[in-house]
Amino acid sequence: MRARLRGALWPIPAVGVLLAVGAGIGLPALDGLLERRDSGHPLSFVFGGGPAAARDVLAAMAGSLISVTGLVFSLTVVALQLGSSQYSPRLLQTFVTDRAVQLTLASLTATFVYALTVLRTVRTEDATSGETAFVPRLSVTVAYALTLASVVALLLFLGHLARMLRVETMLRDVHDEGTATLERELAGGDGPGPGRTALPAGPGTVLPSPSSGFVVGVDEAGLVDAARRHGAVLLLVPRVGDAVVGGTPLAHAWPARRSGDTDDGTDDGVGGLAADVARAVDLGFERSPDRDVAYGLRKVVDVALRALSPGINDPTTAVHALSHASALLGDLVTRSPADRHLPDDAGLLRAVVPQWSPAALLDLVMEEPLAVASGQPAVLRRMAALLREVAFRTPGGLLDDRLRGYLSAVVEVAAESTRIPAGERQAWSTRLEQALAGVWPADLPDRRAG
Incomplete structure (x- = not known):
């Protein structure tokens, strides 16, 4: 509210x-x-x-x-x-x-x-x-x-x-909004519990969503309490920011009655558990920046896409938007929490809440702009620089192959649709490999007008 x-x-x-x-x-x-x-x-x-x-x-x-x-x-x-x-x-x-x-x-x-x-x-x-x-x-x-x-x-x-x-002001505000969301979500650390615990074996029971909407928040304490009262372990399907369609899976549940469980007798079957899980997941008619760490990136990417549309054709705005996307993405991939494994008071795993992975965040930034960046040298150069910046900030091995794959796609689009020299395209690959190794040479910046 x-x-x-x-x-x-x-x-x-x-x-x-x-x-x-x-x-x-x-x-x-x-x-x-x-x-x-x-x-x-x-x-x-x-x-x-x-x-x-x-x-x-x-x-x-x-x-x-x-x-x-x-x-x-x-x-x-x-x-x-x-x-x-x-x-x-x-x-x-x-x-x-x-x-x-x-x-x-x-x-x-x-x-x-x-x-x-x-x-x-x-x-x-x-x-x-x-x-x-x-x-x-x-x-x-x-x-x-x-x-x-x-x-x-x-x-x-x-x-x-x-x-x-002014688009620069709007981008700055979205950037600040996304940074504030990340700070709020990480204010309590990487999440409660002693670390990752394996989910029970088997397919589990599907708990359908009673309504449709976007996940704008999760009451983690309520989710753990529902799982404890029903003697279950829960895996939430959507992340905060994902869309949920009524009747499709909202969570999976496995029975987990153990000697340490404290069942209070309110277990009323799968229907009761599904209703309790639905109450713990807040659905809205639109995404909200309150807890959605990926929403700021979504807005910035939308600005870049609109700027690259044929009706507007504003590559400078797209370049500025990608600069903000690079900064936000770098913060997210280096600080975003892993999937949250939530135990009860006895230390038993009760619920797993998925988070946005670094790979998913990189896909969010690169997939759609790359599809419409053909024939835009400034935008392609900025994409190559974005990948280098993210590679330099990302912990080693976390996104190496994915970053190389996107750079190969950028190089291919540049070779097919622009007159960017082959030497410059090769330099993009060299700089990315250096950034992945934690090296940023002290060379002079490109003097090309931008």
């Missing part, structure tokens, strides 16, 4: 509206107390006009702010459409969660609601029966200050929007 709220546009503006309603009720009450204490208002800097002027000022503030709010919403929608069509629909999630956008909308809507709430408390003498006129002077002054703050927020938002629409 926290991840869904963090990924929505409305929570902060909604909180601002509630605070505005509270202030619009409380400040006029304070004004009433201050007015009754003396013959005049004790604060010299407050609004000094009469009831008619107060009504006009508050009405003008409310009317102008709702118009400006509509303008901000229109600009936001235009930015969302541009980001979706030009770069990737997945970037909309990053834009919507931007705090500057949320705070600007909160400022405008809160000031509008506050002005309307205060407006209802203004009383003129001819509109009252047995009461004197009332002007909430402090409240009107606060409304004026909030309006000035909203104007400043609008100006800052326009500048921020111009920066947000």
Whole structure:
């Protein structure tokens, strides 16, 4: 739930509206107390006009702010459409969660609601029966200050929007988002338990998923508890970020009743175990960056693919995206945890939760861009450099053959579709082998324009 709220546009503006309603009720009450204490208002800097002027000022503030709010919403929608069509629909999630956008909308809507709430408390003498006129002077002054703050927020938002629409800014934000996800997932180490334990022999029992969606999180404690109560060992099928179709396997289960088990009598068969496992796996209608370490790479690769499409044909953006992909991939292959083997309190294996392997992450970065990079010398050169950078950072032997295979494919595409010299293509292979050996020669960089 926290991840869904963090990924929505409305929570902060909604909180601002509630605070505005509270202030619009409380400040006029304070004004009433201050007015009754003396013959005049004790604060010299407050609004000094009469009831008619107060009504006009508050009405003008409310009317102008709702118009400006509509303008901000229109600009936001235009930015969302541009980001979706030009770069990737997945970037909309990053834009919507931007705090500057949320705070600007909160400022405008809160000031509008506050002005309307205060407006209802203004009383003129001819509109009252047995009461004197009332002007909430402090409240009107606060409304004026909030309006000035909203104007400043609008100006800052326009500048921020111009920066947000730059692809370099979007790539940086996705990069930071992916790095933050990796830090959160590794905050507790490589995972609980004494290490890897072999799963029981045999095919196991298939536990189908009751619904469809993307895995956005796994309650590991709940998974272990379900396995313990049913005397089972579980192997989760999807990783966080994978799509699950209702009726297909969500997990496999093996019986594992031992003398050390603590069955509490709630074992109600395969159906009960499947229901408990489904409750421990959080499915959403879209992928979430909250726990999905591969989602940042997916977004960056999407930007590179869109840039290489015939309708856009922007190889420079593709090169920049591959640079971010190289940095993220290097962090992931050197720090990504192995499949999590989860024991219970007695140390018995209860569940295995798969993770994104380094090979799968490399495939995610290379497969699709390589398929559309034909005839793009700058992109192919950047792919060769990416493989060299990953090879230098990856622990020895982990991805050696896969990196060599992808470089061979890059060299083949370059030879067939570009005029990159054979000597340069051979140099790519030499540099990769040096990087795999942990060597990065101190040679001068390529002076080719980039």
